[in-house]
Amino acid sequence: MAEMLGDVFHVCPLQYFAQELSAAGHQVFVYVFSAKPSQSQWPEEQRPALYEDLPFLFGAPFSEPGPTWERLLSARMIDLLADFVHRGVLPTxxxxxxxxxxxxxxxAVVEIGSSGLRMLASGFRDGICRRLRPHLLGNRGRTASIAGCVRGNDPFRRE
Structure with missing residues (x-):
């Protein structure tokens, strides 16, 4: 049930948005966080919950007791975000x-996990999202234009 709700309310809508942005000519980079934090409140067999990557991005493993791999992953994610923000560069x-x-x-979806960065073979939950698309998007193909993200229509541009 939790996985289905995650697909309907988070995974698939973000996937559709990435597809629309890409189709409109924008550069899009996607990752899935697969490292299960030692402090997680969720069962071990469940994938990491939404936003469980944020403590790693903000360095929480350095201020809490935990496994060494969490500090290493946190440092890598901080560097990844800083390099992308400051130089527009993503790591290999x-x-x-x-x-x-x-x-x-x-x-193309990159998995960020306890063992590093790797390319997922076939995206993330693509089959499920393809089947859900007609049910979730009554206005097919208009996701990006509704959000104001069609090339040349910058919602943040001041006239």
Whole structure:
């Protein structure tokens, strides 16, 4: 039940939004966080909950007791975010390949986990989201334009 609700309210809508932004000509990069934090309140067999990557991005493993791998992953995620914000650069994956942009027809998703950065073979929950799309989007193909993200329509531009 929790996985279905996550798909309906989080995973699939973000996937549709990434597809629309990419189709409109924007560069999109997607990741899935798969490292289960030692402090998680959720069962071990369940994937990390929404926002369980935030403590890693903000360095929480350095101020709380926990496994060494959590501090290493936190440092890597902080560096990843800082480099992307300051220089627009994403790190190479552990296999040496560049972090690929997400494309509508080639949904490249990088997994950030306790063992590093790796490319997922077939996106993340793509089959489920394809089946849910007609039920979740009554206005097919208008996600980006509704959000004001069509190329040339910058919602943050001041006239």
């Amino acid at each position: 994956l552990d296999d040496g390949t560049a972090w690929p942009p997400y494309k509508h027809l080639r949904p």
